[in-house]
Amino acid sequence: MTTVICPYCFARSSAAGLPYRCLMIPGGVRGSQPCGPERDDVWAEFMGPSIPPSARMRGPVFTRPRSPVSRLRPAANAGPAVCPGCGVTTTVRVCGSCHSDLPSDYCEQDSRIIALVGAKASGKSTYVAVLVNELNRRVGQAFDASLAAMGQGTQQRDKEMAQDLYERLRLPDATRPAALGFNDPLLYRLSLPRRGRLGTGSRHTTLVFFDAAGEDLAGADAVDRYTRYLSAADGIILLVDPLQLGTVRDRLPLGDGPPLPAVETPPQQIAADLATQLRAHGRGGSRGRVSTPIAVAVTKTDMLRPLLDPHSPLLSSATHEGGTLDEDDRLAVHEELRAQLADWDSGALYRQLERDFAELSLFGLSALGAPPPADAPADVPKSGPQPLRVEDPLLWLLARRGLLPVTNAWKGQSR
Ligand SMILES: Nc1nc2c(ncn2[C@@H]2O[C@H](COP(=O)(O)OP(=O)(O)OP(=O)(O)O)[C@@H](O)[C@H]2O)c(=O)[nH]1
Ligand SMILES: [Mg+2]
Ligand SMILES: [Zn+2]
Ligand SMILES: [Zn+2]
Structure with a gap:
């Protein structure tokens, strides 16, 4: 049975049990009256006071009556009702x-x-935006995968983000904090080839991302919804801005890039707060370490070139040969970053992570591939985004869940 997690409130339920919303359209049957809007107080309360009274009037919500057939065949509970x-069919699930x-296709997988x-401003x-673009191009090709935005909200936002980044060469504005309004989750359908004896075909997975504002993380003040989102997560990607690390700030040659960003919450503080919240929501495992896998990705690695060896694995993307994830390559990146972090912040972040998380891997990525121009810090570099290793954290998390094949040169085979 398909389990659906609501991407708005993160409640879990079986797909078959989800209610429907009437579309309030005429049925074409003579004499029949379409339904009128009703006050949806459940929805209005969830959305908060920013919803005007007129918007609370929506199509009536109903549940499909239980029939003997539906009990025997749960599939009979999918599809329209x-x-x-008013007697008119609807496909909208709520x-x-x-x-x-x-x-519409959210409940199918x-x-x-x-x-x-x-x-804040970690990238x-x-x-x-760059990850979605890469998954649809280079990475999608390597893994024979495709990613489709689900629902109008995500499609619209993707289009705007892509136009800004790739055509107008403008960087995104700071994201508004959830306290000021509602930030919609980003919903995608990821299709991967199905492997195994049962032959070919595709396997679909819904990916839910939630691009929160940096300040939403501030420890005890974290909004309730954000915490629920974290505790429902199958995997976490923690982005760390290296320009926040004291030694990196001191060592970077000044003058040839944009000014350094303002100092924000230190990453080890964010990691510790995150672990506290997850433990409070029952995600603590053995020895008090959180069981949710965490991919910790150092962003903006283009800025770190002067501090890295020219042959550093961080400076070129993985090839994903044969549509598999190269475990040796991941380990090379992880070890490189562990060594660098020992230097850049005396290993404080890594020590904190090891104390708090049972499953963790370090990554390094650059969404832009080069710093924004010094004279136009709100712009993408003239050549457009030239991303480095942006896909690695997500691919690792997917592989942890058995959704991608992994190779290991030492064993020479995929599993
Ligand atoms: N050098 C470099 N700078 C980057 C890169 N990605 C983002 N930046 C810089 O970081 C700034 C913040 O990026 P955002 O993507 O808006 O960061 P955010 O984490 O969404 O920020 P909030 O929404 O305020 O929490 C950008 O304006 C760029 O100046 C990158 O790949 N390389
Ligand atoms: Mg943002
Ligand atoms: Zn919900
Ligand atoms: Zn109706």
């Missing part, structure tokens, strides 16, 4: 807890929630 009020409408976390919004 007939509204008991979350039973918050009454948010779900995109299991969902994986990937939480994206990082201090989250730029990263998501």
Whole structure:
């Protein structure tokens, strides 16, 4: 049975049990009256006071009556249902807890929630936009994968982000904090080839990203929804801005790039807060370490060139030969960063992570491939984004869940 996690309130339910919303359209049957809008207080309460009273009036929500057939064949509970009020068929499913409408194909496959976390200006919004683009091009090609935005909200945002980054060469604005309004989750359908004896075909997974504002993380003040999102996550990507690390700031040659960003919450503080929240939501495992896998990615690695060996594995992307994830390559990156972090912040971040998380891997990436121009710090470099290793953290998390094949040169085979 397909389990659906609502991408708005993160309540879990079986796809078959989700209510429907009437579309309020005329049925074409003479004499029949379409349903009128009703006050949806469940939804209005979830959305908060910013929703004007007129917007609270929506299509009636109903549940499909239980029939003997539906009990025997759960599949009979998928697909459209007939509204008991007007007799017209609807396909729109809503979350039973918050009454948010779900995109039409959201309920057809299991969902994986990937939480994206990082201090203010660590590069989250730029990263998501570039990652989506890469997954549809180079990486998608290597893994025979495709990614489709689900629902109008995500499609619209993707289009705007891509136009800004790739055509107008403009960097994203700072994301608004959740306290000021509602930031919609980004929903994608990832299709990967199905492997195994049962032959070919595709396997679909829903990916939910939530691009929060950096300040939403601030320890005790973290909004409730954000915490629920973190505790529902199957994997976490924590973005770390190396320009926040004292030694990196001291050593970078000045003058040939944009000014250094203002100092934000230190990454080890964010990691510790994150672990506290996850433990409070039952994600603590053995020895108090959090069981959710965490990919810790140092961003903006283009700025670190002067501090790295020219042959550093951080300076070129993986090839993903044969559509598999190269475990040796991942380890080379992990070890390189562990060694560098021991130098850049005396290993403080890594020590904190090891204390708090049972499953962790370090990554290094650059969404832009080069620093923004010194004279136009809000612009993408003239050549457009030339990303480095942006896909690695997500691919690792997917592989942890058995969704991607992994190779290991030492064993010489994939598993
Ligand atoms: N050198 C370099 N700078 C980057 C890169 N990605 C982002 N930046 C810089 O970091 C700034 C912040 O990036 P955002 O993507 O807006 O960061 P964010 O984490 O979404 O920020 P908030 O929404 O405020 O929390 C950008 O304006 C760029 O100046 C990169 O790959 N390389
Ligand atoms: Mg942002
Ligand atoms: Zn919900
Ligand atoms: Zn109706």
